[in-house]
Amino acid sequence: MRSMAGEYLELTKPRVVALLVFCAVIGMFLAVPGIPPWRALVFGTAGIWLASASAAAFNHLIDQRIDKLMARTAHRPLATGHLSPQQVLTFALTLGVISMLVLVLLVNPLTAVLTFAGLIGYAVIYTAYLKRATPQNIVIGGLAGAIPPVLGWTAVTGELHPFALQLCLIIFVWTPPHFWALAIFRRDDYARAQVPMLPVTHGVVYTRWHVLFYTILLVLVTLLPTLTGYSGYIYLGGAVVLGAGFLYYAARLLNPPDEFFAMKVFNYSIVYLMALFAFLLVDHYLFDPALQSGLVFERSL
DSSP states (O other), X not given: OOOHHHHHHXXXXXXXXXXXXXXXXXXXXXXXXXXXXXXXXXXXXXHHHHHHHHHHHHHHHHTHHHHTTOTTTTTSXXXXXXXXXXXXXXXXXXXXXXXXHHHHHHTOHHHHHHHHHHHHIIIIIIIIIIHHHOTXXXXXXXXXXXXXXXXXXXXXXXXXXXXXXXXXXXXXXXXXXXXXXXXXXXXXXXXXXXXXXXXXXXXXXHHHHHHHHHHHHHHHHTTHHHHTTSSOHHHXXXXXXXXXXXXXXXXXXXXXXXXXXXXHHXXXXXXXXXXXXXXXXXXXXXXXXXXXXXXXXXXXX
């Protein structure tokens, strides 16, 4: 039995938000040659975390009907009745307002605007509409979940940069094979809740092939940082090895040894993304990319 604090913490999807914030923080470190300014690092991280937590709480609120029907989500506070919709709405709004105040007043307006767009994209456009409207929901709605590195970058620099958009593209392409692997394993849940996930509308075999196609595309996209001169061979080596692992899992998923293999693909995809961004960070401080000299030049003007 969770405490009341535990119920509210559950609303924030702490493991999902931790991955998003991790990617945002990596974006902060990649944006500068040295250590990011402490103000941007601390308040930017706090604001992005609060906004992500707010979006997660809105997701609980909007999905409360289908959460009761799915084994994966039946334990959530609204599904169990441990929290009321009014409590969740108040909590989500409070986190959202505080996040915007932190970002506007203590970071910069651009980061606040982009963070708000990401919040609306996930909580409203994806959760309230796309999730129920099309089996391509996770593809179209994936941009909201791909934006954290851009937010981290703008929190430090106050401006967009092509490299930050490359990081966003990597997560955008990573999202479909990551989530469809879970959807394959949980397809009965989604069918019961009448959510048109790809394995429900087009079948498991069709979805498995899409996981493989998107994984191939992902491996190609992860080469961009090196091909465009923003990262070096340390990152490239890591990306190739990690990509080979993902390709193995995606190809094996076409003829899996058991029903649980889809979850192995899902779990590997999480490790893959964290390790990929870790390689970016290590490479950033050991390799002298064109990005660093560009930033130094810009700041000398």
